[in-house]
Amino acid sequence: MQETVKLLATAAMGLEAVVAQEVKALGYQDVKVDNGKISFEAPLSAIPRCNLWLRTADRVKIVVGEFKATTFDQLFEQTKALDWERYIPENGNFPVIGKSVKSTLYSVSDCQAIVKKAVAEKLKQKHGVALRLPETGALYRIEVALLKDQVTLTIDTSGTGLHKRGYRIGQGEAPLKETLAAALVQLTNWRPEFPLVDLFCGSGTILIEAALIGQNIAPGFNRSFSSEEWDFIPNQTWENAFEEAEQLAQYDQPLNITGTDLDPKMIEIAKANAIEAGLADLINWKQMIASDFHPKQHNGYVISNPPYAERIGELKTVEQIYRDLGKSLRQDPSWSSYILTSNEKFEQLFGAKATKKRKLFNGYLKVDYYQYFGKHKKE
Structure with missing residues (x-):
């Protein structure tokens, strides 16, 4: 035994x-x-x-x-x-x-x-x-x-925290932890066959985590752990675990994932991070303002972590972003939207009450995950 x-x-x-x-x-x-x-x-x-x-x-x-x-x-x-x-x-x-x-x-x-x-x-x-x-x-x-x-x-047993996947070589001012980004994806009904968009992609963490989930790639596959050096865990046990991860990966699974951001520097950082994660050709990156988003396919998903207006003077700008976002994301009722923010007036600004709301923490900041479920159309 x-x-x-x-x-x-x-x-x-x-x-x-x-x-x-x-x-x-x-x-x-x-x-x-x-x-x-x-x-x-x-x-x-x-x-x-x-x-x-x-x-x-x-x-x-x-x-x-x-x-x-x-x-x-x-x-x-x-x-x-x-x-x-x-x-x-x-x-x-x-x-x-x-x-x-x-x-x-x-x-x-x-x-x-x-x-x-x-x-x-x-x-x-x-x-x-x-x-x-x-x-x-x-x-x-x-x-x-x-x-x-x-x-x-x-x-x-981990050593460096598990959120350190090893692919993030660049980041913005307030990067989302990889573990939270993965959770945001897993708290949705998204599946690899559906389009997925992040309109405020920043350094690309949400979409990189989504791509790893979509192709069933183990998030720790390209890093090391302190317990790999422990004598009481046989080397064969580690070899078996890595072999299992390789066998379960679905590298041929097609994905339709797009990241957009207003800042061209963040688009370049996101591209570099995706390349480091081995996902260079799986995610489309585009410099674009969120309000210019117009869905071209049905049954898509938006998962985004837009600005929170934590600094004085940003509030009016961010509130307008939320209003514009609501208009864009209501164009096609088949799309589902999942938005993470600390702004308690988000639903009012967005123009619709969320189907579901979940309390989370982004670091030490209390946030809400607003979930708007679309009505899927049969293609």
């Missing part, structure tokens, strides 16, 4: 259900959803598979232990009692980060130091090291997280 681990996929607020669906789609059914995290039991092979395939998760972590602690002695002893040697070798590099919310042990730096000492003591004892551990090997970043005195100790 294959060895199992408890995994935790972290997510931005509002995206937990999306990440949970992705985890289930990979075949892991024992899924528990909480604020900002999704936990599940899975075989070791889930570590490479989840890192490769989860489009909307921030990180994948191994849960080493969970317990209650209200004193530093409890934190030390219960941390030391865990089987750290199962994961971390004698030369493993194990920095400790931490956070504490509504807990008796509120000093994060002290909690980090105690966990570091407890893990070191356990590893020295198990590996027969008398003095200091060398920490010259692979990275095993530990996190101690306290919430209402409940301690969760994890090891990060």
Whole structure:
């Protein structure tokens, strides 16, 4: 029987259900959803598979232990009692980060130091090291997280956050995180056979993520992960995961995807990012003002993250953009529109009440995802 681990996929607020669906789609059914995290039991092979395939998760972590602690002695002893040697070798590099919310042990730096000492003591004892551990090997970043005195100790398997796909070589002033961009696509009914347009494409993130989804390309296929260096995950397990990703990719799937932006510099950046992602010929890029958009086909989708008017003096300009956008996107009732914005008057300016509205966060900014469902025509 294959060895199992408890995994935790972290997510931005509002995206937990999306990440949970992705985890289930990979075949892991024992899924528990909480604020900002999704936990599940899975075989070791889930570590490479989840890192490769989860489009909307921030990180994948191994849960080493969970317990209650209200004193530093409890934190030390219960941390030391865990089987750290199962994961971390004698030369493993194990920095400790931490956070504490509504807990008796509120000093994060002290909690980090105690966990570091407890893990070191356990590893020295198990590996027969008398003095200091060398920490010259692979990275095993530990996190101690306290919430209402409940301690969760994890090891990060991802390394760099999963939103770092490796294709974004250029960006604008306020780039959309790749994980959020992927979620915006997955929260629609778009399928690869339908036209897709982003009228404020910026550096192209939404459409690049859509193309990866459309051709079923694993978002982590062209990057590395810290757990690739770990001894307890066989190299063959990683090779199998990458081979599976290659076999499942549908590179021949045709796509009708177009990105437009008023700024010609952003169009060039978007093109460069698409080339870096290996999608050079799959997305059409055009410099154009959004109000000049006139659908030439039926049953299309617009997914856009237009300006929010966060700076003083921009509000009137942005409000006019929203009015013009409403007029353009209502030309063909078969088109569906999905707009992300923090402007609470968006529906009034757009000229129509959304079919559905979903609360999300763009970084720390609270935003709404306005969804207008079109009435599909039979071609």
